Amino acid sequence: MTINKFSERTGLSPSTLRFYDQKKLLEPMKRLENGYRIYSSDQVEKALIIHSLRLADIKVEDIYQFLHAGEGEKQQLISAWRQEVEAKLSSLNIAKQYLNGLNYSEQHMHLIKWSSPTTFVWFRHVVPRAINPFQSVMKADMEKVKQLGINVRPGIFIRTLDAKGASMVGEVGFILNEEISSDSLKSHSNIYIDRLEPTLYATMNFNVCDQFMCFHFIKLVHRFGFNTKGIKLEKFESPNAQTFSYMIPLLIKRKSLLG
Structure with a gap:
């Protein structure tokens, strides 16, 4: 022909x-x-x-x-393409949910995606229940990071683990710029290394005195159609910062192309 x-x-x-x-x-x-x-x-x-x-x-x-591939390699390529398509569909669904919920006249919720695993060094504390309760230990933890010679990125992260009576249990964390051995921290009972998997976060900035921010923010996240998972983070630029970024990890639903 x-x-x-x-x-x-x-x-x-x-x-x-x-x-x-x-x-x-x-x-x-x-x-x-x-x-x-x-x-x-x-x-x-x-x-x-x-x-x-x-x-x-x-x-x-x-x-x-x-x-030009053999049968086994062809099947591997098809599986990889399916995963790529599912990732694209997930991204499009995120975009749809975000745009459907966006109201320009309101305070904006933002999306931040950590695309690769992130390694933290965490300091665990029990502190009195108060407004901005971990502010009192942030500076000391920053000094400890310097003393130990740990190379970290700018920013201080807080995750609250529990609240009982007049006390709160939580952690102050820093993102590592380079990997360090957990063995080097064995002598410090309240310090450890932890890796967070790639995650999509909903974020919004708040004043440290806003005691109702958690309730209103989670309500807003649900209005956008997102489900939440995991431990929420608070990011401070410095120990004395009066504002912080509240970060809620989101659960991304992915439907299998085969089912």
Whole structure:
């Protein structure tokens, strides 16, 4: 078949077929002396598979790898593509939920995504129940980080673990700039290393004196259609900061493409 006949048979335009030829995805069965491309009926199925993968947003180089792969590798590539599509669908769902809930006249909730695992050094404390209860230990923990020679990023994180009577149990944390051995902290009973997995957070800034921020913020997060999971974080720029960023980890629902 000439390229025009093959185009009619497959429904693919001649320009598309020329592109696939240039990328060595679908080379003609042969070329005539005048340069005309000649295709065989056996190439129809291959042409349709290639075009279907392109419409599924698969990269040209990945399709080339797929066409030259063995059966096992092909299945691995298909599984990887499914995971990529699920991630894209998850991102689109997040965007839809956020835009549906966004009201420009209100105080804005923001989304922050930590795309890779984040390693913290944490200091555990029991402190009196009060407004901004961990402020009293932040500065001492910062000094301890310097004394131990631990390289951390700017910012102080708080996570409250429990509240009983007049006391609160929580942790002051710092993100590590470089990995350190847990063995180096064995002599310190209230210090440990912990890794947080990639997480999407809803965040909003509050004054430390706002005692009702948690209730109102969680209510807002639910209005956006998000479910929450895990321990909430508070991020301070310094021990004496009067405002902080409240960070609520979100649960992302992902439906399997197979079910």
